[in-house]
Amino acid sequence: GDSVTQMEGPVTLSEEAFLTINCTYTATGYPSLFWYVQYPGEGLQLLLKATKADDKGSNKGFEATYRKETTSFHLEKGSVQVSDSAVYFCASDSARQLTFGSGTQLTVLP
Amino acid sequence: NAGVTQTPKFRILKIGQSMTLQCAQDMNHNYMYWYRQDPGMGLKLIYYSVGAGITDKGEVPNGYNVSRSTTEYFPLRLELAAPSQTSVYFCASSYSAGAGQPQHFGDGTRLSIL
Numbered sequence: 001g002d003s004v005t006q007m008e009g010p011v012t013l014s015e016e017a018f019l020t021i022n023c024t025y026t027a028t029g030y031p032s033l034f035w036y037v038q039y040p041g042e043g044l045q046l047l048l049k050a051t052k053a054d055d056k057g058s059n060k061g062f063e064a065t066y067r068k069e070t071t072s073f074h075l076e077k078g079s080v081q082v083s084d085s086a087v088y089f090c091a092s093d094s095a096r097q098l099t100f101g102s103g104t105q106l107t108v109l110p
Numbered sequence: 111n112a113g114v115t116q117t118p119k120f121r122i123l124k125i126g127q128s129m130t131l132q133c134a135q136d137m138n139h140n141y142m143y144w145y146r147q148d149p150g151m152g153l154k155l156i157y158y159s160v161g162a163g164i165t166d167k168g169e170v171p172n173g174y175n176v177s178r179s180t181t182e183y184f185p186l187r188l189e190l191a192a193p194s195q196t197s198v199y200f201c202a203s204s205y206s207a208g209a210g211q212p213q214h215f216g217d218g219t220r221l222s223i224l
Contacts, residue, residue: 004152032210043114043200043215044153051210089152096207097168100152 002027002094006101013080013108021075021104023064023090031094033057033066033073038087038103047075047088080108112136116201116216123191123223131186131219133201141204142184143168143213144176146197153200159184160207191223 007022025033032051036044048057053068062077073090085108090101117132135142140161145153155168159178173195175187184203188195198220202213 032208034212036215041217043202043217044213045215046212049210049212093208093210097155097158098153098213102150102152 002031002092002099004090004092004099004101006088006090006104008102008104010105010107013106015082015108015110016079017108019075019077019080019084019106021088021090021106023073023075023101024071025073025090025092025099026071027092027094027099029094030068031092033064034091034093034098035062035064035073035075036089036091036100038089040086044089080106082108082110084108114201114203114214114216116199116219118219119217120220121222123188123221125191125193125223127191128187128189129191129221131188131199131201131221133184133186133216134182135184135201135203135214136182137203137205137214138181139203139205139214140181141207141213142178143202143204144174144184144186145200145202146170147200147218148197156186156199188221193223195221196223197221 034049035047037047048059050057050066056065143158144156157176159165201216204213
């Protein structure tokens with residue numbers, strides 16, 4: 001079946017550091033790919049998405065590129081802030097349902 | 111804009127009790143979903159609905175029931191609570207499924223079964 005594998009956390013960075021969270025997927029067909037963010041005590045919020053190969057999703061300084069050849073959708077940000085501390089989930093929507101990775105806890109220290 | 115509203119936010123149940131988790135959305139979305147989130151795990155789909163009167167099982171439906179009598183509401187029922195159902199439950203909705211349609215999530219219900 002379909003699956004999404006994320007880089008295990010937790011990840012702790014200093015403010016202004018570079019962030020990469022790895023995500024790979026297996027799916028039948030050509031899924032759309034998503035990154036969701038979950039702040040403490042809240043539900044998941046869409047951070048960015050890409051719907052086809054080589055698309056780049058971006059939002060709030062975060063970026064991810066849909067790489068079909070490596071079945072990857074790695075999340076990057078050039079300079080993280082304390083306010084970026086959250087749990088990040090990668091997801092794919094093949095078979096018309098979302099399949100989530102296990103989440104990566106990010107803590108950014110001032 | 112309210113979006114997806116879940117009640118209650120927290121609840122403690124005794125083993126064998128029953129309860130209904132409420133979910134309402136005001137975006138006129140056709141699709142609604144229930145997930146559970148266990149520590150260190152991603153979200154697992156319990157049930158989903160593609161429209162009023164239509165529901166279907168997800169990955170982990172055992173021990174739960176749902177109904178969808180209107181577009182707006184999608185309650186989740188636990189009939190005989192068990193410790194294994196201790197989790198955080200999220201309701202979500204979307205206009206359609208697939209093709210990059212995002213899901214919109216409520217803030218969750220934290221449920222403990224003791």
